[in-house]
Amino acid sequence: MPDSAFSGRCFSKEDSDVPRLYMDNAATSFPKPRSVHEAMSRYATESGASPGRGGYREAREIGAIIHECRARLCDLIHGERAESIIFTSNCTDALNLAIKGLVDPRVGGHAICTHTDHNSILRPVNAMAELGWIDQTRVPIDPGSGQVDPEDIRRAIRRDTRLIAITHGSNVTGAIQPIRAIGKIAREAGVPLIVDAAQTAGHIPIDVQADCIDLLAAPGHKSLLGPPGTGFLYLTPGMEKRVRPLKEGGTGSLSEEPRQPDLMPDRYESGSLNAIGIAGLLEGVKWVEAHTIEKLAAMDQDLVRTFIEGLDGITGLTYFGPQSVRDRIGVFSVRLDCMGAADLSTALEEHYGILTRAGLHCAPLVHRAIGTADLGGTTRFSFGPFLSRQDVSFATDALAQIATDQLEGRAAQLKGHT
Numbered sequence: 001m002p003d004s005a006f007s008g009r010c011f012s013k014e015d016s017d018v019p020r021l022y023m024d025n026a027a028t029s030f031p032k033p034r035s036v037h038e039a040m041s042r043y044a045t046e047s048g049a050s051p052g053r054g055g056y057r058e059a060r061e062i063g064a065i066i067h068e069c070r071a072r073l074c075d076l077i078h079g080e081r082a083e084s085i086i087f088t089s090n091c092t093d094a095l096n097l098a099i100k101g102l103v104d105p106r107v108g109g110h111a112i113c114t115h116t117d118h119n120s121i122l123r124p125v126n127a128m129a130e131l132g133w134i135d136q137t138r139v140p141i142d143p144g145s146g147q148v149d150p151e152d153i154r155r156a157i158r159r160d161t162r163l164i165a166i167t168h169g170s171n172v173t174g175a176i177q178p179i180r181a182i183g184k185i186a187r188e189a190g191v192p193l194i195v196d197a198a199q200t201a202g203h204i205p206i207d208v209q210a211d212c213i214d215l216l217a218a219p220g221h222k223s224l225l226g227p228p229g230t231g232f233l234y235l236t237p238g239m240e241k242r243v244r245p246l247k248e249g250g251t252g253s254l255s256e257e258p259r260q261p262d263l264m265p266d267r268y269e270s271g272s273l274n275a276i277g278i279a280g281l282l283e284g285v286k287w288v289e290a291h292t293i294e295k296l297a298a299m300d301q302d303l304v305r306t307f308i309e310g311l312d313g314i315t316g317l318t319y320f321g322p323q324s325v326r327d328r329i330g331v332f333s334v335r336l337d338c339m340g341a342a343d344l345s346t347a348l349e350e351h352y353g354i355l356t357r358a359g360l361h362c363a364p365l366v367h368r369a370i371g372t373a374d375l376g377g378t379t380r381f382s383f384g385p386f387l388s389r390q391d392v393s394f395a396t397d398a399l400a401q402i403a404t405d406q407l408e409g410r411a412a413q414l415k416g417h418t
Contacts, residue, residue, distance in 0.1 A: 020353045021391055026171045026199060026331050026382030027357055028221045028228060035283040036225060043279045050272045052252030062275050069282040070265070076285065076293070077197075077216060078207040079234050083264040086233045087273055091198045092120040094217035094233035095165070097268065098194045099124045101243035102163045105133040109162040112191075114139040114148050115365040116177060117167045121196055122365065125165065134162065143369050146175030146321040154185045161191050168206075169199035172366040172380070173321025174304075174331035176200070183212030192239065198222060202288045203329055204297045214239055223296075223384075224288060226281030229274050240264055247271075296385055300330045306389045307332060307381070310396025314403050320370045320378065330383030333361075334399065335372065339406055344379045352398040356381055 022030045049058035051066050071082040079085065088094040099121065103109060111134050113125050128134045137156040141148050153164060164186050169176050179195060186193040192214040197206060201216075202223030208216050213236070220230030235243060240262075248260040249270030261267060288296065304325050311319055316337035322328040336344055345358035360367050360377040367373040381395060 020355060021394065022355050023381045023383065023387070023391075023395060024355050024357050025222065025384035026361075026380065029223060029225050029384050031386060032225050032227070032280075033283060033287040035287065036227065036280040039283045040227065040276050040280040043276045049275070051275055053272070062279070065282055066273060066275065066278050069278050069285060072282065072285045072289065073232060074234070076206075076289070077201065077234060078209055080209065080237050081264075084235050084237060084240075086235065086265050086268045087278060088217075088231040088233055089229055089274065090221075090231040091196065091217050091219035092231075094231050095120045095194070095196055096124050097233055097246055098215040098217055098235075098243065099163060099165055100128065100246060102192055102194075103128055103133055104244070105131070108133055108135075109160040110135045110137070110158045111162055112137050112139060112153065112156050112164040114153075114166050114177075115141045115369050116146065116148060116170050116173075116175065117165065117363070117365065118171060118196060118198065119362040119364070120198070121165045121167065121194075138365065141175075141366070141369050143371070144323075145327070146170055146173035146366070146370070147327065148177055148182070150178055150181040150185055153182050154189075157185075157189045157191060161189070163192050163194055165194040165196070167196040167198070167363075169197075169203070169329045169331070170321065170363070170366060171199050171331060171382075172333050172361050172363045172378070173370065174199075174328040174333075175321045176204070176327050176329060179213065180211045186214075187212040192242065199329060199331060202285075202293070202296075203300065205293045208234060208236065215243070220277065220281040220284065224281060225284030225385075227277050230277040230281045233268075235264075240267055243268075245270070291385070299385065300383060301325050302389065303383045303387060303392050304328060304330050306392045307383075307396060310393055311399065314396075314400050315407060316403055317399060320372070332381045333370075333372070333378035334381070335375070335378050336399075336403055336406060339402075341372075341376045341379045344402065347402055348379070348395075348398060351402075352394070354395055354398055 047058045049062050051063040070085040073085050074082045111125050113121050125136050129136050139152045183193050194215045195213045197216055197218040201218035216234040220226035221228045245268050247270050251266040253266050254261045319332050319334045341358040345356045348354040357380045367377055372378050
């Protein structure tokens with residue numbers, strides 16, 4: 001991207017001469033725009049105030065920053081009202097509020113999730129099911145495309161269905177779900193749709209109104225380029241009447257009242273906000289806005305195309321999810337024959353300085369669907385806005401060389417046994 005101060009390359013502290021290529025952006029984005037660090041430093045050294053907890057200038061200034069961040073996030077996802085953005089500590093926190101807040105344990109009901117989902121959806125739903133609060137249906141995915149059939153969602157809906165929760169973009173296969181089709185089905189049935197946008201917010205365009213999304217959860221530290229410890233939940237106006245708060249406490253408003261205020265966003269924001277983190281997140285959102293979601297998504301598609309083309313012809317290598325640029329983001333899970341996922345990740349780091357993540361990626365049902373759950377999972381590459389085509393080609397060249405080395409090693413072993 002145009003910010004020439006950064007690239008996907010970094011250097012280890014142990015050996016400043018060894019280049020490191022960061023390809024684990026699905027876990028958290030790195031690097032961040034310089035403005036993110038500068039905003040956090042300004043807050044730490046020049047302000048330090050708690051928003052909504054004082055009438056002095058510093059408190060007003062950080063309050064204005066938080067309001068601006070709310071408004072920009074709302075615009076980014078085409079929300080209706082800035083006060084419908086609730087700040088949380090991360091996407092998991094936001095999803096717990098959405099999922100558990102829609103279920104009254106005294107009444108019970110039914111919840112729908114899918115095999116594409118992250119544990120941030122699966123575990124809250126499982127926990128409520130174990131407590132006897134709900135029944136659940138897990139809708140399968142197509143093992144090849146990694147996608148859910150919207151009609152399977154329709155068939156799973158019951159009269160007592162309280163929610164449908166789904167991960168927008170898979171953190172394993174990169175598959176993007178047909179959210180608009182699912183949203184229309186949910187809206188027709190009057191069932192709230194919760195979307196986990198951990199891998200898509202800031203990465204591809206999202207329109208909560210057109211997609212009929214009732215609640216959208218996202219982290220601040222991934223494609224929005226903010227710091228860890230930030231996230232948000234968007235509630236379509238009216239949802240605040242259906243989603244109960246999971247905590248109560250000080251809000252800096254209506255302090256004389258014994259009950260939690262009903263006004264938004266105070267209804268859900270008890271305690272002091274992560275002001276320093278939100279100050280950084282605001283700058284990340286500004287960076288995304290300046291470069292535009294459309295251009296960032298196009299750049300990601302270019303990297304996806306480069307990666308797919310680079311993998312072509314590598315003997316013994318498999319990548320999962322959509323086999324073309326369409327319906328996917330720059331998240332790839334790969335496996336090499338006769339080499340475990342962890343070993344491949346280690347080889348990439350030790351010999352090429354490429355940083356990836358091996359394992360099940362907190363999404364066990366995806367790995368079960370694609371047949372890698374009992375194999376130690378996969379090795380995941382995930383792209384960010386500071387990577388270039390050359391970086392991606394370097395990674396595919398590294399995979400090709402490792403695959404060749406494995407084949408030659410096996411051939412030598414077989415020759416030695418004869």
